[in-house]
Amino acid sequence: MSNKRPLNVEIKKINKTNIYQRFLSGGMLTRQELAADLQLCIPTVAKNIDELLDAGLIAQSGSRGNTGGRNAVAYSLVSNARAAIGIEITSNHISMAALDLLGNIVTTSRVRAAFSSSEAYYKNLGSLFRELVEKAGLTGEQILGVGVGLPALVDIDRRTILFSKIIDLESNVYEQISAHIPYRVELFNDANAAAYTEIWKDPDRRNAFYLMLSNNIGGCFVLDDTVYPGATQKAGEVGHMTLIPDGQKCYCGQKGCVENYLTAENLSSLAEGSLQDFFAGLENGNREFVRAWDKYLGYLALTVNTVHALLDCDIVLGGYVGGYLDAYLEDLRERVAALNSFGDGGGYLRTCVYKKTAIASGAALNFIAAFNAEI
Structure with missing residues (x-):
């Protein structure tokens, strides 16, 4: 009984x-x-x-x-009965996205804001958040939570920063953000958040490696539909694999890291900081851009080949550069196939589904998925 x-x-x-x-x-x-x-x-x-x-x-x-x-x-x-907000913080921008229960993007925003670990910065973050909520037409009761994607290693508690050198995050960053956003807040590594968007959009892809090609380079291993964080939350940090022994000095203190050779800034810096303008110029045959892109694809092929040799799974190319790669995917596949020791082609390479706002969206989707699973 x-x-x-x-x-x-x-x-x-x-x-x-x-x-x-x-x-x-x-x-x-x-x-x-x-x-x-x-x-x-x-x-x-x-x-x-x-x-x-x-x-x-x-x-x-x-x-x-x-x-x-x-x-x-x-x-x-009623897909808008609940919503979650995602925020991406980078060195120079704040991006936000509001998502409904189906994972559809309701509205987004992106503003230029140089990061500063100051009260003024976080006060501005709170103001931008309130503007997004108002723009999306949301009430406080609808908001499930706020996910914040950061270029940093985040502990399993989703509050504690383990490592951060790209932006100068203080140990109390969770409290700094929460003071201006009066909802449940969770912190996420940027690459892990972005990879989650691919799990959401393609649940049949059980195992994959997400390679984030943005101004900083990150990675995330998805194992059995779940982000695999590693024993100490450092899994997938492909940006700090050595690509060129004794090569360029990296901000991490080492030399020759993938980060130095695949950062999107290597391309955007040739077009006055605009990646969109770089790819427009590349399409129009700008010789300097063509040479830079050929070099970039060579480094990318080396990186992809190494990751695939270790993990033998699909590799999803995301981030700022990943959003432009559809037109160049076959070229990259041929380069990767030429490097493969086992005769494998490059068919395991995919481009990302979320071309923009992947980090903010992924940080929000964690709340959506949790809510939907609890009903």
């Missing part, structure tokens, strides 16, 4: 979760359709429909014809 109640509670939870997941899949559903699809009785479906209606997660959205009787009421997900 003592085990009956917990078992019943668990079954009720499973039924509610399964019904909610069907609504997440999209489209209108009637009680009859849900009962047939999930092999549940109508009273069970009706009870859960009422609970989801009371929570504001679904709403009546129409009806379906029912031969010989009244039309059946149809329901759909």
Whole structure:
């Protein structure tokens, strides 16, 4: 008798979760359709429909014809019933994105703001956050949480910074941000956050390595649909593998790191800081840009070949440069294939799904996924 109640509670939870997941899949559903699809009785479906209606997660959205009787009421997900906010902080910019329960981007913002570990900087961050919330038309009750992607190693508690040299984050950065954003805040490594967008968009890709090609170079290993952080949260730090022995000095103190040779700034600096202008000039045949791009692709091929030799999985190319790589993917695949010792082609290379706001979106999606899983 003592085990009956917990078992019943668990079954009720499973039924509610399964019904909610069907609504997440999209489209209108009637009680009859849900009962047939999930092999549940109508009273069970009706009870859960009422609970989801009371929570504001679904709403009546129409009806379906029912031969010989009244039309059946149809329901759909209210995708904006809840939302999460993602923030990306870099040396020179603050980017934000608001996402709904389906992971759709509701609105974004990006402003130039030189990072400073100061009260004025975080006060401005809070102001920009409030502007985004207002722009998205969100109320406080709708916001599940705020994820902040940083160019830093973040501990498993999502509050503590373990390593940060790109921007001068202080040990109390969590408190500094939380003081101006009155919601649940979690910190994320930028590459890990960006990689999560790929898991969300392509759940069938169970194992992959995400290579972030931005002004700083990062990586993330996705293992069984989960970001693998490593024993000390340092997994995937491809930017600090040695690419050229005794090469250029890196900010980390070592020489020849991948970071120095694949930073997007090597390209954007040729076009007055604009990566978009660099690729426009490359397409138009600018000779200096063509030479720089050829050199960049060579270094990228070496890096990709090394990562693939170690992990033997798909590699997703993301970040600022990754957003422009579709037109050059076949060239890169040929270069990688030429370096491979086992005759493998470069078919394992993919370009990112999120061309922009990947870090902010990924930081927000963690809250969306957690909420959807808990229903």
